[in-house]
Amino acid sequence: MASRTYRTVCVVLDKTKLKETDLILTLLSERGSQIRAVAKGARKPGSKLSARCDLFNCVDVLLARGRTLDVVSQAELLHAPLGVNPDYESISAASVVSDVAQLCCYEEAEDPFVFAITTRCLELLGRVVDQPHRDVLVAAFIFKLLSHVGYRPDYTACVSCSDPSLSYFSSSAGGLLCASCAATVAGAEPVDGSTVQWLRALLSLRFDELLSHEIDLPRSTMLLALAHSWAATHLDARIRSLEFLMGH
Known part of the structure; x- marks a missing residue:
């Protein structure tokens, strides 16, 4: 039976607000495929997901497979190509x-x-x-x-x-x-x-x-x-x- 979770390195291409505290992320995986996933609670004050999964960042994510959209379980920032405070x-x-x-x-x-x-x-x-x-x-x-x-x-x-x-x-x-x-x-x-x-x-x-x-x-x-x-x-x-x- 295939695992419900998988890990991949991605770059964050887009973010869309979902409900009051969630985000839908559009990710480009290291294999070149597009992934759309929900980052639950990412818009809550102090959420680590929000900073780590900011636009253009390269992140190592653990995803859980869902019916329509996958769910971000963990995310580790690997690289912020534009730096901390891009112009x-x-x-x-x-x-x-x-x-x-x-x-x-x-x-x-x-x-x-x-x-x-x-x-x-x-x-x-x-x-x-x-x-x-x-x-x-x-x-x-x-x-x-x-x-x-x-x-x-x-x-x-x-x-x-x-x-x-x-x-x-x-x-x-x-x-x-x-x-x-x-x-x-x-x-x-x-x-x-x-x-x-x-x-x-x-x-x-x-x-x-x-x-x-x-x-x-x-x-x-x-x-x-x-x-x-x-x-x-x-x-x-x-x-x-x-x-x-x-x-x-």
Whole structure:
């Protein structure tokens, strides 16, 4: 007979209030599957569960299987990637990472890569202090994760005619376009050669390598906008945290 309890390492992606003192947690397990569980009494004053299971924290949890939602029996904090008192900008960026990860993980569907890339990005966001590199991290996370789950943009040549001269980006078309083909694609965004190089780098370079390159705010803002377009189009979802981040 299968055990009613199980232990796993998770990152907390979301919290929702339940009744007067409980929380529903959306967790990303180390195996890459999504878990929704009730943390009973987590909203009571002085509750240890509330602090340990705060957003973006990596926790070791003991869960009891339930009919609809599992129940958090124990939780031990392993790592708070944003630190004890994260700033407003870090929280805003981490919220985007959390929301996109939540859209790319599913119950009973294991994919360890989702956990690995999410925790690594959150960890780095806790160290980055300037807005341009924070934007680059978020944009790279979006393009890398969506490429992994099946939505990889084509940056090699024009997606319509294979012309190597690239000057537009279109999420609906699937990547980069030449000027001639872009004229027939609604909403195609003009991009210069440097932006094309950065788009390729977001996929080909590791997070640490991207952070070692200089980038200005207008360029990073453009990359984040293109990542937003890609995510909204292919996940077919409105990502409010990303809209909020771009508005500030």
